Amino acid sequence: MNTVKVMSIISIVIFSLCLLAILAFIPLGTVITGYSAEDIYNAEATMGFGILSVLWGLPYAITCLVQSKKSIEDNQN
Numbered sequence: 001m002n003t004v005k006v007m008s009i010i011s012i013v014i015f016s017l018c019l020l021a022i023l024a025f026i027p028l029g030t031v032i033t034g035y036s037a038e039d040i041y042n043a044e045a046t047m048g049f050g051i052l053s054v055l056w057g058l059p060y061a062i063t064c065l066v067q068s069k070k071s072i073e074d075n076q077n
Contacts, residue, residue, distance in 0.1 A: 010056075021045070
C-alpha cells in the first residue's frame with residue numbers, strides 16, 4: 001500500500017496544479033464577441049492540462065485497483 005500512498009500525495013499536487021492551470025487559462029472571449037488568437041492558445045493550454053491530469057489519473061486508478069485486490073486476497077488467506 002506504500003505505492004498508493006506515494007501516488008496519492010503526487011496526485012493531490014498534480015490535480016491541484018492542473019485545476020489551477022485550467023482555471024487560469026479559461027478563454028475570456030465568447031462566441032458573440034469572437035475568439036482572439038490568445039483565447040485559442042488558452043483553450044489549447046487548458047486541454048493540455050486536462051490531458052495531463054487524465055494521463056496521471058488513469059494509471060493511479062489502475063494501481064489502486066490492483067493494490068486493493070491484492071490486499072483483499074492477502075486478508076482472505
